[in-house]
Amino acid sequence: MIKEYLTISEVAGPLLIVEKTTEVKYQELVEIELSSGETRRGQVLEVTKDKAVVQVFEGTTGIDVLGTKARFLGKVMEIPVSLDILGRVFDGSGRPIDKGPQIMAEEKLDINGNPINPYARDYPNDFIQTGISSIDLLNTLVRGQKLPIFSGAGLPHAKLASQIARQARVLGKEEKFAVVFSAMGITFEEANFFISDFQRTGAIERSVMFINLANNPAVERIITPRLALTCAEYLAFKKEMHVLVILTDMTNYCEALREVSAARKEVPGRRGYPGYLYTDLATLYERAGRIKGKGGSITLIPILTMPEDDKTHPIPDLTGYITEGQIILARELHLKGIYPPINVLPSLSRLKDKGIGANKTREDHANVMNQLFASYARGKEAKELAIILGEAALTEVDKKYVKFADKFEEIFVQQGEDENRTIEESLNLGWRLLTILPTDELKRIKDEFIEKYLPQESLESEDLNAVKS
Secondary structure, three states: OOEEEOOEEEEEOOEEEEEOOOOOOOOEEEEEEOOOOOEEEEEEEEEOOOEEEEEEOOOOOOOOOOOOEEEEEEEEOEEEEOHHHOOEEEEOOOOEOOOOOOOOOOEEEEOOOOOOOHHHEEOOOOEEEOOOHHHHOOOOEEOOOEOOEEEOOOOOHHHHHHHHHHHOEEOOOOOOEEEEEEEEEEOHHHHHHHHHHHHHHOHHHHEEEEEEEOOOOHHHHHOHHHHHHHHHHHHHHHOOOEEEEEEEOHHHHHHHHHHHHHHOOOOEOHHHOEOOHHHHHHHHHOOOEEEOOOOOEEEEEEEEEOHHHOOOOHHHHHHHHHOOEEEEEOHHHHHOOOOOOEOOOOOEEOOHHHOOOOOOOOOOHHHHHHHHHHHHHHHHHHHHHHHHHOHHHOOHHHHHHHHHHHHHHHHHHOOOOOOOOOHHHHHHHHHHHHOOOOHHHOOOOOHHHHHHHOOOOOOOOOOHHHHHO
């Protein structure tokens, strides 16, 4: 039942306070009609006995307390969905911005959704190939996993997100695969890059895009990822598609939460963020996964920029608790001109062991992965030792490890923005790198794999392109 009120008592930031309300429900949709005739949308954020706090999606600029009506619609915010959403671009509130027609709805879904019941979850165990060696081989993405990318201001996470979106696919059976891309608080230039890149490569045909620009109201960013995840749930669990969801930038989302929290005069938590930040992020992240008896899945890659590259900041810190690992971009590698600048040592995929091996990637995957990690770590340690004590302090074996670490970054981590490596190509490249080291140093690889896969000739050529090919 629709109820209309003229009892708006206060405007506080992105919020309206409506007095003398009756039977108003939490998350109920509200239509705000200004004295000029303009209408805006909002959502009930808090309800007391006779008062409702309404969050206005388009912002409260220009709202006159005396001449504005608040119309409570008696329903929650919904998004119309059908297979027609594939190939479309929407704004942060779910309205088409690609000059296409309105969506002919098969059904309308509540955007708030529900986290997947732990009892109903199916364990993630299928490999997703992104075409990026440092992810596929060393920090493997598994279908149904939540694997965030921790970045920093000025690092190329936008390019990496776009590359993953257009290259990601499930190996083996030909299965229906889709990408849901949600961008929050990005610039017009970034939005144009994402849209044109998806159109250029044809990835737009299997994608749904939601774009919230930096000059859009910050409060709109709170609903943008929920719209994206609702579409993903429809495609995954009703149309049995395998869906990759990319959310960028979660830092902007959390800033919007902090703004609303401050307007509500809540007691702040760490660094001014609301105390329920962990719970709020969990309501988003836990919507990803696989459900027993359902053919589809949702794999989630949230991307966030760490303020001052600080991993202990509340946003990356809490995200790390909820998700199954993290991919960390390093400024040091970026300054060397290496793309993608993935720092493999602190990066982690907690489910990688479930998606690799015979009949999934290749039998030698786990051994090669462990050997590359260990060798690169030792090479970095040897380089630090040389800085302190000088190269004369290094043994001949240490020098081999130093060379390995340099070549690992130049040949393995480094790859082109349009370079889509198969897992076999990444594994073979890893084996080529291991020829730099003496065979008796390959202690993490079974002898049978060394005999089968290790190239006979050592990697001595400086022609990196020849090595990669």
